Amino acid sequence: MSESYVYYNGKVVKEDDVKISVRSKAFNYGLGVFEGIRAYWDDEKQQLYGFKLKEHYERLKQSAKTVNLDFDLTVDDLIQGTLDLLKANKCRTTTYVRPIVYNDAQDIGPTLDVKDVKVVIYTQPLNKYAGKPELSVGFSSWRRISNNQLPPRTKATAAYMNSALAALETKRAGFDEALFLTDGDHVCEGSGENIFMFKKGKLVTPPPADNILEGITRDLVMKLAKEDLGLEVEERSISRSELYAADEVFFSGTAMEVTPIVAVDHRVIGTGHQGKIFKDIKKLFFDLTVAKNPKYADSCTPVYETAKVGK
Ligand SMILES: Cc1ncc(COP(=O)(O)O)c(C=O)c1O
Structure with a gap:
């Protein structure tokens, strides 16, 4: 097997050379924030595309700032590091990219002021998740953690205990995935995904306030x-x-990605199979992940040959 590399504090290094101590606050208290990014492989063009890299790294920087784990690497540094890493790992299949920013200080106590901020990125082949x-x-x-408990918009590592508990409970009950309600009894999201419903001709999704x-x-x-299907879209509870x-x-x-839900709490949704609106969105979505739609070409950053910093 060829050597695996990770990006660590600004450099691509051998994965085996990066260690995390049992004393790390990231390990002890979950003091970190992370991202989940995809790079899509297009067999036809023999090209790998980093997908929405700028948006993901902007969110990572914002998450880190919110929890006082700011770091100096810029969005462009992180994009370039990701492209270098995907090349170093010779990724030629659809790949998940996992950046983590964490507090590696090693004294006792869950602190975000006493800190040693580290940035690591690793890659993992990932075709279908569901x-x-x-x-x-x-x-x-x-219930979903609320904004004044552990801000859901930060993608904090500690928040995923909440996700994991919900997923465990619902998988044991025979479901494929969990849905959360908020403390205020509104539909929130899945353990690691947002939710949409199509009803009375409108596409509806919960607002950030939920x-x-x-x-x-x-x-x-x-x-x-x-813009592409001409639908009315509502963000509401x-x-x-x-x-x-x-x-x-x-x-x-x-x-x-985009995945249809055909039953909720054993109630069949619509026909019990993926619907027309979902199919239209799915087609648009998967075409644009491999740069087949010029309108969305800036969502895709080619990794091989023509790779450059930026979107
Ligand atoms: C809790 C949660 N909600 C929603 C999402 C979907 O977000 P995105 O489309 O940015 O991956 C994710 C995945 O990152 C998540 O973990």
Whole structure:
């Protein structure tokens, strides 16, 4: 097997050379923020495209700033580092890119003022994240963390205990994935994805005030629906029973991409199969991930030969 590399504090280095101590505050208290990014392989063009790199690294910088883990590397440094890393790892398949910014200070206590900020990025081949093409989901009894508990928009590593508990509970109950309600009983999101419903001719998704992560795929789906499909799109609170009665429901997210939900709490959604609006969005989405749609060409950064800093 060829050597695996990671990006570590500004340099591409051998993965085996990077160690994390059992004493690290990141390991002890989950003091970190992260991103999940995809690079899409296009077999036809024999090219790998970093997808929405600028948006992901801007969100990472903002997450780090919010939790007082700011670091000096710029968005352009991180983009260039990612392109170098994908090349060093000779990635020639669709790949997940995982950047993590963490507090590696090693004294006792969950502090964000006493800190030693490290930045690491690794890569992992990832084709489909969902185990199935159509999902049956259920609401968890765990509520989503709120903005004044652990800001969901920061993508904090510690927040994913909340996600993991919900996913564990609903998987044990036989569902494919979890849905969260907010403390105020509004539909929130999945354990690692945003949710959309199509109902009465409108595409509806919960607003940031309902404690969602402001997903980059969510933004894109809203834009595609408005500009390319001419749909009315609403960001507003959704109640659980309203979701049961939707014509279509689907997830959006970097790992989950766009994936249809065909049952919620055992209530069949629409026809029980992916609907027309979902199919239209899916076609637009997957074409643009490999630069087939000139309008969205700046979402894709080629990794090989012509790779350059920027979008
Ligand atoms: C909790 C949560 N919600 C939503 C999303 C989807 O966000 P994005 O489309 O930016 O990947 C993610 C994935 O990062 C997530 O972890």
